[in-house]
Amino acid sequence: MVATGEATDDGSARPLRADAERNRRHILDVAAEVFAERGLAATLNDVAHRAGIGVGTVYRRFPDKDALVEALWERKFVVLLEVAEHAAASPTGADAVRSFVCAAAEARARDRGLVEVLARAPSDRTARQRARLHAMVDEMVVRAQREGAIRPDVVAADVPLLVVMVAAVADCARDVAPDLWRRYTELLLDGLRPGPGTTELSGPPLEPGELGSVLQRRPA
Amino acid sequence: MVATGEATDDGSARPLRADAERNRRHILDVAAEVFAERGLAATLNDVAHRAGIGVGTVYRRFPDKDALVEALWERKFVVLLEVAEHAAASPTGADAVRSFVCAAAEARARDRGLVEVLARAPSDRTARQRARLHAMVDEMVVRAQREGAIRPDVVAADVPLLVVMVAAVADCARDVAPDLWRRYTELLLDGLRPGPGTTELSGPPLEPGELGSVLQRRPA
DNA sequence: GCGTAAGCGGATGCGAGGCATCCGCTTATT
DNA sequence: AATAAGCGGATGCCTCGCATCCGCTTACGC
Incomplete structure (x- = not known):
C-alpha cells in the first residue's frame, strides 16, 4: 500500500516521507495517550520520550504544543x-x-x-x-x-x-x-x-x- | 495594652518584640487573603509583597510555606x-x-x-x-x-x-x-x-x- | 538617652522545569 | 549512488519559586 498523498490534514504540498508520516501518526497516538493521563500539563518532550523518538522529530512535525493539540x-x-x-x-x-x-x-x-x-x-x-x-x-x-x-x-x-x-x-x-x-x-x-x-x-x-x-x- | 507573652502558638521561650508580633499577625491575615484568592499556588513572596513587608520578614517568622499553612x-x-x-x-x-x-x-x-x-x-x-x-x-x-x-x-x-x-x-x-x-x-x-x-x-x-x-x- | 539585641528588607543565588533549536548522523527515495 | 528529507537529543534560554544573607533600622531595658 502506498502513502495516500495526504501528508497533513489538508492535501498540502509534498507528501511526507513514509517514515515521517509513520512517526507523525505515532506522535498523535502517543500524545493522545499522554494527554489522557496527565492532561495538557504534559510537555512535548514527554510525548517524544514516551513515543521513543527524539524531541526534534516532534517539533519538526508540530511547531509547538498548540499545533499538536489542534x-x-x-x-x-x-x-x-x-x-x-x-x-x-x-x-x-x-x-x-x-x-x-x-x-x-x-x-x-x-x-x-x-x-x-x-x-x-x-x-x-x-x-x-x-x-x-x-x-x-x-x-x-x-x-x-x-x-x-x-x-x-x-x-x-x-x-x-x-x-x-x-x-x-x-x-x-x-x-x-x-x-x-x-x-x-x-x-x-x-x-x-x-x-x-x-x-x-x-x-x-x-x-x-x-x-x-x-x-x-x-x-x- | 501589652503583648500577651504568647509569641508563638504555645507559650514558647521569649515573647516577640511588639512590631514583630504585629507583623506576624499581619502576615497571617494577608496570607489567608492571598490563599483565598489564588489557592496555595501563591508564594510566600506574594504574601510578603501584598503585606507590604520584606520577604525576609515572612521567612523569619515562618520557615516555609508549610509552617504558615499550619x-x-x-x-x-x-x-x-x-x-x-x-x-x-x-x-x-x-x-x-x-x-x-x-x-x-x-x-x-x-x-x-x-x-x-x-x-x-x-x-x-x-x-x-x-x-x-x-x-x-x-x-x-x-x-x-x-x-x-x-x-x-x-x-x-x-x-x-x-x-x-x-x-x-x-x-x-x-x-x-x-x-x-x-x-x-x-x-x-x-x-x-x-x-x-x-x-x-x-x-x-x-x-x-x-x-x-x-x-x-x-x-x- | 543610649547600647544592644532583635527585627527588617529585598537583592540575590540556586535549582527545577519547560520550550525549542541546532547540527552531525541516518535513511528513504529516485 | 546521490541527495534531500528526516532523525535524535544534548544544549541553551528563560521563567519561576524558594530561601538566604547582610547591611541598615528600630524597639526595649536600663
Missing part, C-alpha cells in the same frame, strides 16, 4: 459526537440525556485532557462543530423536558459544567478510587429529575458563548 | 465548625444537611485555598478536629435519613466530595459568572432527596480514612 482536536471531538449520536437514539429523552451525560463523564474521567483539548482551537470550523454538538444536546434536553422527565430549568449549556464537576472528583480520586466519579454522576443525574422537592435553580445558566472561556480555565 | 489551619477550620454548628441547629435534618453543604460550598467558593489548607497538617490534633466535624456531619445526615428526607445511600463522607465538585465550577467560572456555583449546588442538593426515580448509587463512598489523601490532590 491536530488532536478532531479525534477527541468525534468521540463525543458519537456518544451524542448514540445517546440521541435512546427511546426517551430522559434516557438520552442520562446516557450522554454519563458517557461524556466517563470519557472525561478516562481522558484528563479531553475538555482542555476541546476547549482550545477556537477556529471557525471547531466552533461550528461545537455548535452542532450543542444543538444535539439541546434537542435531547428539550425532548426529555417535554416528556416531563427532567426539570424544566436545566439547559444544554449545563451539561458541560456537570462534566466539569464529575471530572474534579475523577481527577482527585483517580488513584484511590478510580470509579468514585460514577457515584456522583448518578447523584447529579438524580438532581435533574423534576417533581416535588426540587427548588427552582436560583441563577441563570451560562450563555453558550461564555462556555468556551469557562471550560478553558484549568481548575487549579 | 498556622492558618485553625482559623480556616473554625469557619467550617461554626458553619456545622449553625447547621446542626436547624429544625430538620434535611435543613441541616442543606444548610451545611451550601455554606461549606460558599466558603470554598470564596476561599480557593480552603480545602487545600484543611487537608494539610496531618497532626494528631487536626485529625481529631476533622473527626469531630465528620461526626457532626454524620449526625445531620443520619437525622435527615431517619426523617426520610434524604436518600439512604449517601453518607457523611460524600459531603466533602460534593464541595469539591462545586469548587470546580466556582474556580473555572469565577471571572465570568461568580455565582454560577450556586446553580449546581442546588442541583446536587436536589440529587440528595429520596424517593421515586432515584437510582441506587452504584459504588461505595470513600472510606473516611481515604478522604485525606483524596482532598489533598490538587485538581489539575
